[in-house]
Amino acid sequence: MSTTKFLFLYRTLPEAPQAGMALGTFQPSPQQMQEMWAQWSAWKAKFKDAILENEENMKPGGGAAVCKAGAVSDGPYIESKEVLGGYTFIQADSLAQAIEIARECPITRQPGGSVEVRELVGREYFQRKSGA
């Protein structure tokens, strides 16, 4: 059975603009973060054959910009309700299997956290003639 590549996009709520003003945002304490780390670690160990190591990752803490017609804004922080926090490539036999892996991802247990699963296809997919 051939394996397919998937992209996992991790989204979280934006960080609180100021500590203590964290209404509606997720501000785990360091102790809670250590527990979250243990969950992530366990998840990665469980699916170590499916999760591909990233060669690079998003630069933490900014450098982001959002370009729209005629305007560039300073990152997605202010407008959007969710922030793209990172990504991973996954190899799985099927979308259903990828979704199974995603459902167990610890980010889904974090308030406001989610993981978007996208199936990736190669160039040949678009070169295939429809109905051929």
Place this chain on the structure above:
Amino acid sequence: MTGGSAPAAGGAPHPAPLELPDHYFRHEFGRLVSVLSRRYGSQRIELCEDAAQAALLRAVQLWSASSQPDDRGAWLYRVANNHLLDALRRERRNEPYPAELEPADASAADEVYLESEVKDDVLRLLFVCADPALPAESQLVLALKTLCGFSTQEIASRLFQSEEAVHKRLQRARAKLREQPPELETPQLEQLADRLPSVLHALYLLFNEGYSSGQPDQPIRRELCEEAIRLGLLLITHPVGDAPQADALLSLMYLHAARFDARLDVAGGLLTLEEQDRSRWDQQLIQLGVHYLQRAARGEHFSRYHAEASIAAEHCLAPSYAQTRWAEITRSYELLDRIAASPLNTLNRAIALAEWQGARAGLALLEALERPSWLHGYYLWDATLGELHRRNGDLPRASTHLRRALTLAPTHAERALLEQRLKACREGS
């Protein structure tokens, strides 16, 4: 996912799962805030806390058992520092005439993250928190938040205060730090050396908060004691804190900590010194306590911590309650009372004196004391008088005091103990 290290070559065996030490994130938070606040100034401490928080959140996702940076501390510092620089840039963009960022800031990421410097920074922040201009309670809350990495909610549950109250205290303490004149923004540790008494007092309070008797949630209260000892150890390894009174404080904390578990019975009730199973006292901690007490004996200075540690050592080294050297303890309380005069010290001295020379001697000491009004609501006063009258055979007076103590006792464990004594009084009469 990779951290700072190179990704493992394909097919390489997975290394053993990484175990982080207990409280690693919490202590790393304190280290990050310490280093960042030295660099960017204590008046920006809130920004430093946010940056530390952001860096740890990244580590949650990016580190795994099989892939993690070689130098985790340096990795966290780089991420936090970048986060802080971005926040400062955003801040400046909103100013009408944004100033250029100094080039020094841009090279910050390449700075070496030396363990010895980090220790100095943590200590420096401890001295910043122990600002005599802040109420002692605020010094504690500030240290617990910035140095120990507890959240507002976690501090509230450990100090039995509302989250709101802790939050307000923190905000006021940070506002005080922002008031510092610019030249004092980042004082060197040596410039803060005269705050040592205030630092010792803050650690003493921190320890006592964790040790104070009869509260539920023992494990989380115990963390406060562990933090006080951790910071105390850090203190004495630096010239600025290498003083006999710091040794004495550390000794005192170890000697009390040695009896932490033995103080509780199976139902979580409090046991008196007399009732405690001495085989459950932690001999290793007692040895440490004695070691630091010997170290504290250098020099001429005799502090209240010396007196209290000597008393604790007498108890810890006595083979049984009956064989305790009560004369020594009475003398130490006398010294303590001279250094830090307090009716509470006299009260304790009376208890020791009663054990040494009989209940009548203890009662005489208490009856001679001019009792301040705030002591009238203090249950231990009546509890002690009740017990001494009982031993002296005056059961009616004993019962009166014990009943009064019962209405004043703050916790269930303490009330249970008093009820037991009162029952003994009734059965005796």
